[in-house]
Amino acid sequence: MKPQRLEAALGHGFGRPELLRQALTHRSFGSSHNERLEFLGDSVLNCTIAANLYRRFGELKEGELSRLRASLVRQETLADIARGLSLGDFLHLGEGELKSGGPGRPSILADALEAIVGAIYVDAGFDAARAVIDRLFEPAMARIDPGNPGKDPKTALQEVLQGRHLPLPRYGLVATRGEAHAQEFEVECLIPELGIRSTGSGGSRRIAEQQAAQRAMAEIKQ
Numbered sequence: 055m056k057p058q059r060l061e062a063a064l065g066h067g068f069g070r071p072e073l074l075r076q077a078l079t080h081r082s083f084g085s086s087h088n089e090r091l092e093f094l095g096d097s098v099l100n101c102t103i104a105a106n107l108y109r110r111f112g113e114l115k116e117g118e119l120s121r122l123r124a125s126l127v128r129q130e131t132l133a134d135i136a137r138g139l140s141l142g143d144f145l146h147l148g149e150g151e152l153k154s155g156g157p158g159r160p161s162i163l164a165d166a167l168e169a170i171v172g173a174i175y176v177d178a179g180f181d182a183a184r185a186v187i188d189r190l191f192e193p194a195m196a197r198i199d200p201g202n203p204g205k206d207p208k209t210a211l212q213e214v215l216q217g218r219h220l221p222l223p224r225y226g227l228v229a230t231r232g233e234a235h236a237q238e239f240e241v242e243c244l245i246p247e248l249g250i251r252s253t254g255s256g257g258s259r260r261i262a263e264q265q266a267a268q269r270a271m272a273e274i275k276q
Contacts, residue, residue, distance in 0.1 A: 063139050066174050066186050073177050075146070077169035080162060082148030088169035095172030096127075098180065102187045103127055111200055125206065126194055129261050130268070132164035135190050141166055154231065159238055161257035207268035211243075214274060220247050223270065225263050228253060243270045250274070 057074055061067050068074045073091070081087040103126050107119050114122070125131065136142070142157035145166060156162050175183040205213075212222055228240040240255045243266035250273050254265025 057144065060139065060141070060144050064170070064174075064186050065189055066178070066182060068173070068177050070177050073173040074170070077173040078141075078144050078166060079146040080148065080151060080156065080166075082151045082156070083146045088166060091169040091172035091176070092165050093172070094175060095168035095170065095183075098175050098183050099127055099168060099171050099187060102184045103191065106188070106191075106195065110195065111198075114200065121205065122198060126191060128264070129160055129164040129256055130265055131194060132167045133160035135194075136163035136167045139167075139190075141170075150233075159232075160255060161238060207264050207271055211267045211271050211274075214271070215245070220245070223267070225266065227259065241266050243267055245270060248274065 057068075057071065057078075061074070076086055077088045077091050077095075079087045081089060100123065103123050104119070107114075107122050107126075111119065111122070141163055145157055145162065147156045147162075151159075151162070171183055171187060174186055215222060224244045226242050226244070228242050231238045231240070238255055238257065239259050239262040240253060241259060241262035243252045243254070243263070244250070250270050252266050252269035252273060254262045254267070254269060256262040256265055
């Protein structure tokens with residue numbers, strides 16, 4: 055796909071198009087890859103999200119704000135936003151990554167989104183990067199419930215089960231995929247008493263467990 059479509063979705067036209075190409079290039083494709091831009095974008099993203107939460111939720115304490123920020127910048131959230139941009143269609147990946155499902159892998163999508171933020175910062179400065187972040191993250195910001203600030207899915211699931219006097223869920227590793235530097239873990243969450251088996255995936259077991267717990271919570275609420 056032409057990068058102009060992505061620029062339109064982001065709401066930012068690059069003065070230096072080579073920065074966008076680099077942000078979309080995985081290390082498996084070539085030496086001019088996106089890892090340095092990802093490092094920069096991660097910091098810009100965290101700063102912007104923290105400032106937005108500080109302004110929007112004046113009643114919340116530091117620990118609650120930290121948990122909310124973590125929920126907004128975690129891999130699952132970034133990958134969901136990246137999917138909304140059809141980011142996988144624009145990525146430059148090596149043949150091995152393409153064959154192993156790289157364009158849809160949450161870790162690759164999340165890293166590329168952070169790299170794009172870094173590229174926008176280099177291309178046009180902090181205000182331009184902040185404007186794109188505000189636009190992309192507004193739906194997630196709007197869904198935040200101040201009365202339930204930032205509980206991670208595993209904690210929330212545990213509290214629900216304890217409230218029903220049920221045993222805690224069991225987590226187990228289903229599969230590990232990919233090369234050592236970019237492994238993808240698949241984990242299952244089992245709640246036999248409710249007939250629930252959900253799965254999650256991510257770049258670490260912790261991330262995969264959180265996703266599996268989130269999906270289990272969704273089943274409980276149905």
